[in-house]
Amino acid sequence: MSVHFQVLIIGGGTAGIMVAAQLKRKQANISIGIIEPSKDHWYQPAWTLVGAGTFDYAKTRRDESSLIPPGVEWIQDKATEISPDQNSVATAGSGIYTYDYLVVCPGLVMDIEALPGLKEAMETDIVCSNYTDPDKTWRVLQSFKGGNAVFTQPVTPIKCGGAPQKIMYLADDYFRKNNVRDKTNVIFATPGTVLFGTKEFADTLHKVIERKQAILKLFYAPVKIDAQKRIIYYQYKKDQPWQAEQATGETMGDDGLVAMPYDMLHLAPPQAAPAFIQSSPLCAKEGANKGWIEVDHYTLQHRVYGNVYALGDVAALPTAKTGAAIRKQAPVVVDQLLAAINHHPGTKQYDGYSSCPLVTGYGKMLLAEFKYGNVRDSDPLLSKFMDTTKEHYRMWLLKKYGLPWLYWNKMMKGKM
Numbered sequence: 001m002s003v004h005f006q007v008l009i010i011g012g013g014t015a016g017i018m019v020a021a022q023l024k025r026k027q028a029n030i031s032i033g034i035i036e037p038s039k040d041h042w043y044q045p046a047w048t049l050v051g052a053g054t055f056d057y058a059k060t061r062r063d064e065s066s067l068i069p070p071g072v073e074w075i076q077d078k079a080t081e082i083s084p085d086q087n088s089v090a091t092a093g094s095g096i097y098t099y100d101y102l103v104v105c106p107g108l109v110m111d112i113e114a115l116p117g118l119k120e121a122m123e124t125d126i127v128c129s130n131y132t133d134p135d136k137t138w139r140v141l142q143s144f145k146g147g148n149a150v151f152t153q154p155v156t157p158i159k160c161g162g163a164p165q166k167i168m169y170l171a172d173d174y175f176r177k178n179n180v181r182d183k184t185n186v187i188f189a190t191p192g193t194v195l196f197g198t199k200e201f202a203d204t205l206h207k208v209i210e211r212k213q214a215i216l217k218l219f220y221a222p223v224k225i226d227a228q229k230r231i232i233y234y235q236y237k238k239d240q241p242w243q244a245e246q247a248t249g250e251t252m253g254d255d256g257l258v259a260m261p262y263d264m265l266h267l268a269p270p271q272a273a274p275a276f277i278q279s280s281p282l283c284a285k286e287g288a289n290k291g292w293i294e295v296d297h298y299t300l301q302h303r304v305y306g307n308v309y310a311l312g313d314v315a316a317l318p319t320a321k322t323g324a325a326i327r328k329q330a331p332v333v334v335d336q337l338l339a340a341i342n343h344h345p346g347t348k349q350y351d352g353y354s355s356c357p358l359v360t361g362y363g364k365m366l367l368a369e370f371k372y373g374n375v376r377d378s379d380p381l382l383s384k385f386m387d388t389t390k391e392h393y394r395m396w397l398l399k400k401y402g403l404p405w406l407y408w409n410k411m412m413k414g415k416m
Ligand SMILES: Cc1cc2nc3c(=O)[nH]c(=O)nc-3n(C[C@H](O)[C@H](O)[C@H](O)COP(=O)(O)OP(=O)(O)OC[C@H]3O[C@@H](n4cnc5c(N)ncnc54)[C@H](O)[C@@H]3O)c2cc1C
Pocket: 010, 011, 012, 013, 014, 015, 016, 035, 036, 037, 038, 043, 044, 045, 046, 047, 048, 077, 078, 079, 080, 105, 106, 107, 108, 130, 131, 159, 160, 163, 274, 276, 311, 312, 313, 314, 321, 322, 323, 324, 325, 326, 355, 356, 357
């Protein structure tokens, strides 16, 4: 086993494998090591469908060993400390590795403790999250008999910002099919000031909410959960007086918090960069990006350490954290690495592209594609055949069959 690599990658998830595979394809003689502790690799985008009982959880997992590109060394260990001044990374079990270039992409972690009461609530059988256990979401939906079905998300950045509302749309559909919907308030409560960042897609989503008669609560920032009483408490963040919604039974307490009773609760837990990133010299120490890795938005190069790049969920980029974003980030990092190794200027830039396949029911989806500034960035070829701001059955097929196939057979092989 080598201890020095030209390119050392931390994290063998979506980003790490894509970068390694593309780099090896472009220049086979580069020595690459991937530090990745897990023997499992997950295709997380399908977890939304797993939670709605329309995708097999087992099929979202593959052996990590089957994805490590030929010629790349897999260090099955956990990175514990990054020392960018020494160009080295310490691991939990196998010592220290050094590098010429470092690519940091260990994703993010669920920060369950950041929302008081969440841990206890997650232990009950009416609280679930596609982010942690999508099979449980499916069990919760099946056993739900009516009342308040609350879907919510935290104030922290999260991966796939659309996922908390996708499962709400699917749940509504499921409740209708099973005659539970007429006894149910479907509530989507978000700290966000808008339902979706890009107006063209938000317009369609508002119509979906209206059609489904779901209750939309903007400016609702979750602050704690009382698992015993089955209440989630929100800080109402809008600069206007709060108005009670009769149907939901929510009330404003003396503490100024809105108490929302729930009969089932789905949430995206608060999320954060892994602890070893937060304690490293690479992360932002202050400001809105505190704890995340600040890189140049266009080259993905670290702002202080020029031989370090970060991409994927751990990077502080003003766009949505998705696998789709990584598909556009990875070629930029690869281009930058090849340019640096071969002493020529880089040619590619990342424009903030991300996309969100917004499933709005069984058999319905709209594909939101956008870039920095929440500017719509729909694929021109696809747009020739359909209006991607609208729901389509063909898009659902893309989500359920097309994208998983592309992920395993093309993206993970460095072919796109
Ligand atoms: C419910 C849900 C729905 C989603 N839907 C979509 C969607 O529809 N479309 C879409 O594009 N994206 C979607 N995503 C988001 C997408 O899956 C992530 O953005 C993407 O996987 C992030 O890739 P990453 O490589 O940054 O992190 P990950 O793929 O999470 O990989 C990080 C890797 O780093 C490893 N690691 C962690 N700590 C260490 C350490 N200390 N040392 C070494 N390795 C470490 C981990 O084991 C892991 O393998 C969804 C995610 C979820 C949870």
